[in-house]
Amino acid sequence: MFGAAIAYGLSRAGVDTLMLDGHDNNLRAARGNFGLVWVQSKGKGLQRYADWSRESACLWSGFAEELTDITGVSIAHRNDGGMMLLLGDEEVEKRKLEIAEMSKQSGATGYDCEIITHADIQAYFPDIKLGKAVTGASFCPHDGDVNPLKLLRAMHSGFVNSGGRYKSRCTVNTIDHANGVFTANTQEGQFLAPKIVLAAGHGISQLAESVGIDAPIRPQRGQVLITERIQQVLPMPLNSVRQTDEGGFQFGNSEEDIGFDDGTSLDVVQNIALRAVQSFPQLSTVRLVRNWGCVRVLTPDKCAIYEESISHPGAYVATSHSGVTLAAINARLVSKWIATGEQPTDFNHFSASRFHVQAT
Amino acid sequence: MFRRHDKSSQAKGDNVTIYFEDVPIICKPTDSVAAAVLLSDPGYTRRTPVTKAPRAPYCMMGTCFECLMDINGVENQQACMVPVRDGMKVRRQNGVPILPGDSKEPGND
């Protein structure tokens, strides 16, 4: 998702770009993406990232329109806000505390997120009954969602239409650097360029090391459930439930530290299903049709890493697990940074060197 | 579309009545809903979610998912896998199913 957005932005700006992709069965985090354009949960501990996410959300509508205009592919972007459903009083109290913390952290910028009641939530969803177990939600007007597969396809299409070149089955195994030129070594041959962007998700740490950047990422599994199609009843995404534009209900948001296993497990699936029917009892007769695991690309503080190598200028790393939320800003500002060197404000906050500093 | 074959024990055992689009069909207890509906020459049995194209059962063994029908108010059931029961109300499915009505909350423990 990161790679496609940056590549799209680069080729739209006229930069000659070659995108090297892996194999059909690779651990593709982009395929597991929930599709949320999410702000309210971002940036605890790193305000610059909270702002970055919000900036991206604001750029998103324009970005979506542009994609649809260029490619003819509608990506079903919604930007009318989103909620985190809270079940039981404990969850409400916990969320209130989090909101207070984020408000404090954000200072003057503010943190646009408020707790709303069961009745408020039901008013947003006239066509589906809210379960008694739901005690409230935190609502953020900047949140939204998009069809992640259509997004990927549109960016890919836009990239190719603007002259970008795409090669599949071309996993980059190693990178060499000499005389200002990077050589990407793949099984399909070698590819040379003065600049190289590592947005390889799970492939990134080793490659980054070879060009002098430390990009510590760890895998974290999330399991996703999707149901059969149902007529549209959920006009707004929730952090763990959304109804896709095709009509299926998508559930997720589990977190497991289980390495690179993209399988599934019944206990987690049951927990997700239970929460789903507690939130919306009418879903109990709706059928699950797919269940998969997807391995997130997590940085140590869950915030993005953007960095240009000091030892190997021209080599960049860009990664985060929020590829969809950041697609807009990646396409606009990150591609510009790579193409022209123009850094967004306070961009150094995203350097991986922040992980080498002792926590204060 | 389909009928009992000439040499079948026709009258014997045809003692179940189901309703397809409110029209009664006399069938056997060993019939699947899809088979019974085919006795009535339905033309088509659902319209697809994507383009509303008309479809009817294709494989009769539970692998094609074309025979999805509304049986007693519950949509998306593979009719070829559901045995008929007296009084069943079967309807064609029209595109994307609606959200099923109110149901009890789980966790009655």
Next chain:
Amino acid sequence: MTEPADLIVIGAGPAGLAAASLASKHNLSVLLLDEQAAPGGQIYRNIEHNITHESETCAILGAEYAYGAALAETCRASDVTYTPGATVWRIDPDGSVAYSVNGAAHTAKGRRIILATGALERPVPIPGWTLPGVMTAGAAQTLLKASAMLPSGRVVVAGTGPLAMLVTLQLIDAGADIAALLETTRKRDYFSNAMLLPGAMAGQDYLRRGMAMRRAIRASGVPIYGGVTELEARGDGQVSSVRGRSGGERLTFEIDTLLVHDGVVPNIQATRQVGCEHEWYEPQRYWRPVRDSWGTTSIDTITVAGDGAGISGARAAEYLGQLAALDAAYRLDKISMADRDSAARPIRSAMQPHTAIRPLLDGVFTPSFTTPHGDDTIVCRCEEVTAGEIRTAVAQGVMGPNQIKSFTRCGMGPCQGRNCGLTVAELIADVQGVPVSDVGYFRLRPPIKPVTLGELAAMDLSETDS
């Protein structure tokens, strides 16, 4: 079930019935799960009812069908715990199985699992194949077996494979109005392969029976057209005619029902979901699980038997089920290796004539419809994705079936690729100019069949002790 069973058998066709019965005889505790309401799988569908109540239907279906009654009876008489109406939707390598019966989801655990999920029809992506009134030849035979029914109007049977001929004859016998049998079998395949069999009498015997069937079809007044190409179903809202070309002749038949058939392929949904390795079988262009001579897959606790392991027919399925049961008994320390091997010997001998004809059958009845010619032909019935859309995506650089799925939604529908997976792989191979075996297949995820959220939420996971 509170304790793990020794053996869980999934599928109550000939392989599953034979495996369950023999395993039980060797003192294994066996749980047999099958999604139909009665035993027999597809080949012996509804056998118990028909044997008792439908003698006329049995006569039409012949002795080979009636044979299945004994398999069902043996299983019923055994100590096997047989659960009909059980839809298995998830299998794990540790022997856990999740299934639903009567709207409630359960889990069970076996020390070993035998998958006997049989075959399904190869997809037949011809123009118009999604029209109401177009069905598989197998579907017509199932309606005959399960409901003593046959098509009421004019019928054409089209395609290739032994079943196409057999169903034509059975329907004629039942009183159907068959306008023609359109065989897409390539004439050169018939002749070149007839010479093939190195002294296997079984093959020549089979050919003789095949010839006799064709004579009987013709004698009843139904013409057989050979080497048919450009098959197309036409109609407005439902099928009303079928077109094709045979030799230089253009054919058109006005019909109410078109029965298509392009052979059967192993049903690999379960084996793929649990993660077994598969290999490509080129003569019949399908994927089958990698297995040893007892049926053990790449996952040591999981064995396959019957057509689900590779198409070999009902009789071979029964023997393969028995071999799998013997191996399970040995691995679970009920019998010694020597006893297993000596018991297996006569089974392998009995099976031999049934497997010896396979090269002949596979060579004669090569698949006809693997790659749709037109761009408008629907490949993915569920999501209505056409051959053209897939070709375009591949040309744009989308290389594998899973990426095709992400890009076009092909394979994301309820059938999980059962009716498009092979076609997609063939199309990708065709556009890229690579062997299909290199292309791969959809990554299949649970649930194998849909299950409601309510069932999932209410499931008692402590049913199986881990």
